[in-house]
Amino acid sequence: MTLQKQKQAKMHQNKNQNSLQHVPVLLDAVLKYLDPQINDRYLDLTAGYGGHAKEILKRVGSLAQSVLVDRDLRAIEVLKKKFDGNVEIRHQDFHQAAGELLQAQRQFDLILADLGTSSPHLNEGQRGFAIKVDGPLDMRMDQSQELTAEIIVNNYSEAALTDLLRRYGEEPRSKAIAKAIVEKRPLTRTSQLAELVRDIWPGQYRLHPATRTFQALRIAVNNEIELIEISLPLWLKLLAPGGRIAIISFHSLEDRLVKQALQAQAGVRYDAEVSLLTKHPVVPTPSEIAHNPRARSAKLRAAVKIKKKGN
Ligand SMILES: C[S@@+](CC[C@H](N)C(=O)[O-])C[C@H]1O[C@@H](n2cnc3c(N)ncnc32)[C@H](O)[C@@H]1O
Numbered sequence: 444m445t446l447q448k449q450k451q452a453k454m455h456q457n458k459n460q461n462s463l464q465h466v467p468v469l470l471d472a473v474l475k476y477l478d479p480q481i482n483d484r485y486l487d488l489t490a491g492y493g494g495h496a497k498e499i500l501k502r503v504g505s506l507a508q509s510v511l512v513d514r515d516l517r518a519i520e521v522l523k524k525k526f527d528g529n530v531e532i533r534h535q536d537f538h539q540a541a542g543e544l545l546q547a548q549r550q551f552d553l554i555l556a557d558l559g560t561s562s563p564h565l566n567e568g569q570r571g572f573a574i575k576v577d578g579p580l581d582m583r584m585d586q587s588q589e590l591t592a593e594i595i596v597n598n599y600s601e602a603a604l605t606d607l608l609r610r611y612g613e614e615p616r617s618k619a620i621a622k623a624i625v626e627k628r629p630l631t632r633t634s635q636l637a638e639l640v641r642d643i644w645p646g647q648y649r650l651h652p653a654t655r656t657f658q659a660l661r662i663a664v665n666n667e668i669e670l671i672e673i674s675l676p677l678w679l680k681l682l683a684p685g686g687r688i689a690i691i692s693f694h695s696l697e698d699r700l701v702k703q704a705l706q707a708q709a710g711v712r713y714d715a716e717v718s719l720l721t722k723h724p725v726v727p728t729p730s731e732i733a734h735n736p737r738a739r740s741a742k743l744r745a746a747v748k749i750k751k752k753g754n
Contacts, residue, residue, distance in 0.1 A: 465562040467494030468738045469691055472725045473555060474498060476745035477687045483552035485509040486544070486681060488537040488674075491518050491561040493525045499553065506530040510549075512540040514585040518561065536585065538670050541677035550683040558671065559693040560584070560661065562737060568633070572661060574651045577634040582657075582664045592660045593631060601625045611668070611696070612659030619643050620656055633657075658694070668696055675704035679716060682748040687720070689745040698724065698742050705746050717746040 467473070473495055479485070479502035487496045490511035500506055506529045511522055514536040522532050533540050537556065564572045564584070571581030571592060580593035599607065601621045608617035623639050630636055637653040644652030662668060682688055690705075692698040702724075708716040724742035732739045 465492040465494055466735045466737070467498070468557065468735065468741045469725060469727055469731070469743050470495060470498060472743050473557075473689050473691070474502075476689045476720050476725075476743070477553045477555065479503050479553055481505075484550065484683070485553045486551040486555070487511045488540065488554065488556040488678065489513060489558060490522055490532070491515075491557065492563065493522050495555055495557060496522075496530075497525065499555070500526070500530065503553070510540075510544065510551075512537055515561070515564075516586055517563065536670060538674040538677070541674055541681060544681055545677060549681065550686070551681050552683050552686040554678055554682060554686065554688040555690075556678065556688075557691045558667075558697055565737070571633055572657070573633065574637050574653050574657055577632055580631060580633055580636060580660075582661045584665050590664055592664050595660060595663055596624055596630050596636065597628050607663050608656060608659045610659070611662040612655035613695075614655040614659060616643055662696075668700070671697060672700050675700065679704070679708055679746075679748070682717075684748055684750040686748045687745060688717075688748075689743055691741050691743045693740050693742075698744075701744050705744055709746060715749060717748055720745040720747055 477499065479499050481502070481504045483503045485496070485499050485503055486509070487499070490496050490513045493511070496511055500509060503509065506526070510531045510533060511526070512533045512535055513519055513522065514534070516534060519532060519534045526532065535543075560572055564570050566573065566576075568576035568578035569581075571578045580591065580596055582592040583590070595607070596604075604621035604624055605617045608614040608620055614620060620640055620643055623643060624630065624636075627635070627639055630639070636656065637651065640653035640656050678688060690701045692701050705717060705719060709719050721744050724744050726743075727738040727741055
């Protein structure tokens with residue numbers, strides 16, 4: 444191989460490795476509120492590329508009773524390499540995983556859910572999440588599922604698309620975008636969708652005007668909101684007495700569900716199950732956002748399971 448070719452191969456390898464990197468968000472706050480202790484049993488419901496998991500597992504020491512979950516096969520492959528078979532790794536969505544763990548009567552001292560997408564999702568055009576890198580209209584976190592963004596965009600009625608963009612993207616021009624989608628379909632590439640939205644929102648904006656449309660489609664493709672809503676009560680049941688849970692959300696729809704689920708089980712009532720550790724959500728510092736812009740909308744809420752007589 445010539446020197447030039449070796450350099451190109453190295454650059455290609457580095458690019459691939461960088462695209463698989465994910466900087467864990469609000470790591471200091473996660474460590475503060477979960478407060479991992481030696482031999483704690485850890486459940487990571489969205490283990491991704493193992494950024495949070497690595498730091499937490501380092502502190503709990505024994506990995507035998509910990510579980511890492513992710514619905515993305517690519518993330519699972521990375522987790523398996525990173526943790527070398529020493530910890531249970533499940534390729535499942537967090538609702539199914541929580542149900543099975545409950546049935547098996549498992550309990551955990553530390554539970555983390557860092558919701559949403561990972562940087563590799565957003566960096567790789569092929570996955571169809573990125574606005575600025577062209578790719579197929581895919582957006583599936585679990586590559587084995589059938590529903591893709593392409594199916595939604597090309598088959599939903601104009602009314603259903605309007606509703607989806609408004610509900611999951613809070614898109615003020617949802618009607619106009621849905622109309623343009625129906626007129627211009629079939630659409631197969633992310634660049635076609637991004638340009639279509641740009642035509643409806645001409646001008647300069649801090650965020651690309653298609654951000655809300657992409658978010659709405661991603662949430663619908665992955666059934667994100669419903670899965671969080673039905674899973675939250677199960678996560679709280681999986682917490683051992685004295686166990687801590689931290690949940691990081693990235694938009695108001697998610698945060699509202701998290702806040703309501705924690706508040707519903709908290710308080711001074713005799714039947715309260717948890718105490719809130721965060722009165723208000725913890726947000727990243729400006730320096731974290733400068734270092735990791737993906738953290739900008741993160742909000743962390745945490746709670747501890749109350750120890751009761753007899754448990
Ligand atoms: C923000 S990333 C997590 C990053 C991780 N904390 C780290 O430090 O590397 C979110 C991860 O959650 C996964 N995910 C999202 N929804 C899920 C669900 N319903 N069930 C399981 N995993 C899910 C995604 O595939 C993604 O890998």
